[in-house]
Amino acid sequence: MHYSKLFSNGILIACLLIPVSSFAADKVSACVESGKTLYAAKNYTKAKETFTRCVKMDASNVDALLSLAGVLLTQDDLNGAEKYFNEALKYMKRNSPYWSYVYSMLGDISLKRQQNDQALKMYSKSLEYNAANVNSLVGKGVIVEYQGDKQGAAEYYRSAIAVEPMNLIARKRLVNLEPDYLTDEEILEALKQRYAVKPETAELTDADRELFAAIHRDEQRQGVTYLKNKYPKMPGEYVVTLNKGTGFEREILTLDGYKALEKSIGQDAFNVFNRAGVAVRDIYSLRDMKGNKIYTPESTLTDSGFYVYTEALKNRKRFLLPSESVPPTPAFLAQLEQRQEDLKKAGYIEISRSEVKMLENQTLCSEDTLRKNLGLYVLNMSKNERRYFVQARTSDDKAGVSYYYVMSSRKKRNPKVKVPSNALVETYALYGYTLCASDGELIQ
Known part of the structure; x- marks a missing residue:
């Protein structure tokens, strides 16, 4: 969302309407008037320089503070705009008509920063002073729409249109929500x-x-x-x-x-x-x-x-x-990573696919039997990828069968590898039996 497009209109409207005729002889008022002329001509750089000079002339002049804050907001200087809007609040009279305007602009600043909770507070505060502030109604609608309350957002947009029928922002957003709020x-x-x-x-x-x-x-x-x-x-x-x-x-x-x-x-x-x-x-x-x-x-x-x-x-x-x-999601990959860590802590070591084939050949057992009875664990990474583990830390002869054969195979390549004893394998070998029958099931 490009907030500048939502709230670019009317930033200085309130300031431009501040009467200056009664202060025509005042240097600060003349300075502010000069800055407003520059702003109206979209010469924002010169307007900023002028309003800055006005504030230096009188740091408590609300007109000058609001004007400077407004032009800074136009230039997306959010920190500067926030500073001078808050400064203006310090000097505004209780009956000032600009309380709603200032809080509405502070809401825009928070919204541009994606600080939605703060923006909601500012817009709500603005509407306490003026329930017909269109900018605050639209801004509040945007936030509650983001929060998932489509019906509530539609009500704010409708209220904005009731005040300003030609407000195209509110109309466009209201049209977008039609399936969610129409009866x-x-x-x-x-x-x-x-x-x-x-x-x-x-x-x-x-x-x-x-x-x-x-x-x-x-x-x-x-x-x-x-x-x-x-x-x-x-x-x-x-x-x-x-x-x-x-x-x-x-x-x-x-x-x-x-x-x-x-x-x-x-x-x-x-x-x-x-x-x-x-x-x-x-x-x-x-x-x-x-x-x-x-x-x-x-x-x-x-x-x-x-x-x-x-x-x-x-x-x-x-x-x-x-x-x-289908590629695995980050959450699924994290889950797999955690599962591998859990297997290692439980005493499993990872083996290769070729070692799995060796196990099947040496034992005549199916992969399913190796998994169910003989200490092989298969971790499905994806549709076409699997990783294999065998239990290396067990006193159960059945659960240690796969580890025994894997280590025996590895010892042929590296004599330093230690092959654990396994009574089940050794007994079957002594009598010349195979561990599994021709159907791949374990011989009991």
Whole structure:
């Protein structure tokens, strides 16, 4: 989120409205007026220099302090802006109309720092002084939206629009939240506007709700723009325009437009994956990095498939071929690391895959039998990767069988290796028996 885009407007509006006519003869007031002129001309560097000079002339002049804080915030000097807004609070009179403004700006500073709890406190304080402060209403809405309270966020955005109907920030964020706060009746009406249900439909079904969420999602992904770029002359039945001729005109997808969009994106993605080197036969079997299919049975993209496609457009591979395994998550890798440490503490040593094959050949036991009865432990790292361990610290002859054979094999390469005694192995060898029968099961 680029907070500067959310709150760039109106930073110095309160300051610019401070009357100066009664202080026309005052040097500080004249200085501040000169700085405001520079600010209005977007000459922020000169404005900052001027306001700094004004504050030096009178360090308790609220007008000068607020003006300097405002221009510093415009320049993203958060520490400087915070300092002078707090300085202004020290000298503001109880009946000053700017308490709400200052706390709202302090909220913006905390929000830009991603200090959401502090920002929430500042916006709340601002609204105590002025319940109609639009900046604070929008800012508070942003924070509660981040916290997961979509309904609460919608209420703040609606309140902001009630005060300032043309506030495009609040309107845009409110539109983004429609699937989360609209009532069943409102969703049903929205579907009728999109010709997605029959005009006489009176009750919203779960399938209708899911359809609205899907169409709305594609609208927020700039689906209308996509279709306009796709078709030199876009079919009129694909898009409907709401609030035509107003400052918040909005184009939405019809059901036909949604279906055309989904089909078109699915085909575009097919071509992108093919150009990325994926064989045609494998494209519809691609999965995301969690192993989920990225294509639906209708050859359209799933939500995760859309992300994989957009990443592929940036030459970033975020898909798995049918032959590729799902990569382990960091949490799973940490769990495996801890399991290996636990095995070592319990007296296990790691052996190679070739040593496992040696065990099977020497004992005639299956891997399953070696695991169940003879001290072999298998740690599954991934679909195609396994690590093997044998118990090296045990008084149980059965559990020590695998370790005995491993050490005997290693002694052939290194005479210094010590081979532990194992009564079970030695008894079977004495009588010429094998440990397991032809089916790989242990002979009792």
